[in-house]
Amino acid sequence: MGSPFQRSQWLRVTVGSFICTVLFMIFFAAVPSAFITWSNDWGWVLAPKTFGVLGLGPRLRDLIVVAYYGAITPVTFVAFSLYQRLHPVNADADEGKRDPGGYR
Numbered sequence: 271m272g273s274p275f276q277r278s279q280w281l282r283v284t285v286g287s288f289i290c291t292v293l294f295m296i297f298f299a300a301v302p303s304a305f306i307t308w309s310n311d312w313g314w315v316l317a318p319k320t321f322g323v324l325g326l327g328p329r330l331r332d333l334i335v336v337a338y339y340g341a342i343t344p345v346t347f348v349a350f351s352l353y354q355r356l357h358p359v360n361a362d363a364d365e366g367k368r369d370p371g372g373y374r
Contacts, residue, residue, distance in 0.1 A: 297342055302335045 274281055309331050 297346075298339075302338060305335060305338075306331065 312331075
């Protein structure tokens with residue numbers, strides 16, 4: 271008979287979408303927020319004249335977060351494309367093609 275995940279494509283897609291949403295919330299929201307909160311107590315972030323007259327303490331911390339986003343976004347796109355290549359969705363052999371043109 272098999273598990274519910276083997277029988278129901280709807281269930282697999284729903285659970286997969288939920289997992290992706292949770293992972294997006296963790297890696298795109300919680301991790302940068304936790305880093306900013308954690309680094310607020312560092313002396314070089316709080317010092318008004320850190321790194322000379324420019325006062326780069328908070329700015330450098332924010333640049334680290336921007337660099338994190340710059341690294342995690344391409345990783346996300348590559349992971350999605352690899353998953354789609356490794357798990358292609360093909361139509362059944364007896365399934366007919368849809369008529370072009372949308373609704374009629």
